Amino acid sequence: MREIPRIQFAHLPTPIEVMPRLSEKLRGPKLLVKRDDQTGLGFGGNKTRKLEFLLAEARFQAAKTLITEGAVQSNHCRQTAAAAARFGFACTLVLTGERPNRSNGNLLLDNLFGAELVFTNSEDAEATMHKVFQEKQSQGKNPYLIPLGGSTPTGAVGYVYAMRELMEQGCNPDWILFATGSGGTQAGLMVGARLFGIRGKILGISVSKPGVDLEKGAADLATKVADFLGEKMSFDSTQMLINSDYTGKGYGIMGEAEREAISLFAKTEGLLLDPVYTGRAAAGMIDLIRKGFFKPSETVLFWHTGGTPALFADDYQQNLEGV
Numbered sequence: 001m002r003e004i005p006r007i008q009f010a011h012l013p014t015p016i017e018v019m020p021r022l023s024e025k026l027r028g029p030k031l032l033v034k035r036d037d038q039t040g041l042g043f044g045g046n047k048t049r050k051l052e053f054l055l056a057e058a059r060f061q062a063a064k065t066l067i068t069e070g071a072v073q074s075n076h077c078r079q080t081a082a083a084a085a086r087f088g089f090a091c092t093l094v095l096t097g098e099r100p101n102r103s104n105g106n107l108l109l110d111n112l113f114g115a116e117l118v119f120t121n122s123e124d125a126e127a128t129m130h131k132v133f134q135e136k137q138s139q140g141k142n143p144y145l146i147p148l149g150g151s152t153p154t155g156a157v158g159y160v161y162a163m164r165e166l167m168e169q170g171c172n173p174d175w176i177l178f179a180t181g182s183g184g185t186q187a188g189l190m191v192g193a194r195l196f197g198i199r200g201k202i203l204g205i206s207v208s209k210p211g212v213d214l215e216k217g218a219a220d221l222a223t224k225v226a227d228f229l230g231e232k233m234s235f236d237s238t239q240m241l242i243n244s245d246y247t248g249k250g251y252g253i254m255g256e257a258e259r260e261a262i263s264l265f266a267k268t269e270g271l272l273l274d275p276v277y278t279g280r281a282a283a284g285m286i287d288l289i290r291k292g293f294f295k296p297s298e299t300v301l302f303w304h305t306g307g308t309p310a311l312f313a314d315d316y317q318q319n320l321e322g323v
């Protein structure tokens with residue numbers, strides 16, 4: 001495997017903890033949690049692993065400005081803004097929709113990290129981002145563009161190494177469950193599992209997209225990641241396990257299932273989930289346990305991908321009062 005340039009700033013390895021009280025409550029299999037909500041950069045999360053490689057690439061290209069996009073409460077944007085501050089890049093975030101009246105949750109943090117915020121209003125996010133890119137380029141601000149979720153081959157390498165980390169921690173669960181959005185985490189995990197002999201099944205719980213779209217995207221990205229690492233491997237959609245039964249009313253819309261999951265994790269393990277990603281993935285896991293999807297003898301690792309600052313965004317906060 002080819003070594004990819006990296007700036008090391010994540011707090012790694014992230015701990016693996018047992019969740020005995022949650023297992024007992026659900027009368028489920030053995031449950032573990034991998035704490036990537038504790039990667040150490042500006043409240044942490046899965047994007048920090050990707051950013052170690054993306055920032056190294058940006059620096060190599062002599063970039064001065066990082067540009068990326070996301071939802072108003074994007075965790076990826078918040079972590080990118082933090083990394084930019086830490087390594088001396090300017091940062092422009094293209095956020096979908098209109099500027100809210102109040103900046104809280106991730107948006108508050110984007111501001112604190114000094115990011116420039118561009119709201120798309122009714123414009124297309126991709127188009128806006130490319131416009132911003134061109135502007136920065138013509139101003140000599142050497143922009144480096146990070147696509148949605150940092151899910152390029154370079155970014156996804158973060159999760160290839162995360163699998164090596166899991167192997168080195170001596171952890172080989174029967175199942176690995178996590179929230180899947182743009183597919184970069186899943187692609188990296190799949191490549192890493194093959195490279196480092198992790199045999200457990202890797203099951204992404206989709207937070208928004210239908211399984212078929214995601215499976216194809218994640219498989220194509222995984223093949224590219226392997227190629228980028230100088231490894232000959234190919235992946236097709238049938239090898240990507242994605243469950244999209246839990247997308248509810250759509251991206252970022254918290255429902256009863258997420259509220260219950262957040263409440264259960266908090267009350268049995270003192271562990272915080274977020275309303276958009278890990279709350280949804282955990283709701284999926286809880287439902288699968290209740291349906292007897294896992295064997296009682298199996299071990300299920302819930303890979304916590306972060307996102308907790310969104311708990312403090314107005315909408316979610318109000319929705320969680322009194323759970």
Ligand SMILES: *Cc1c(COP(=O)(O)O)cnc(C)c1O
Pocket residue numbers: 045046047075076149151179180181182183184185186274277278305306307
């Ligand atoms: C971005 C994100 C994900 C999804 O990761 P992808 O690599 O985009 O699939 C999951 N959880 C949280 C908290 C995230 O911010």
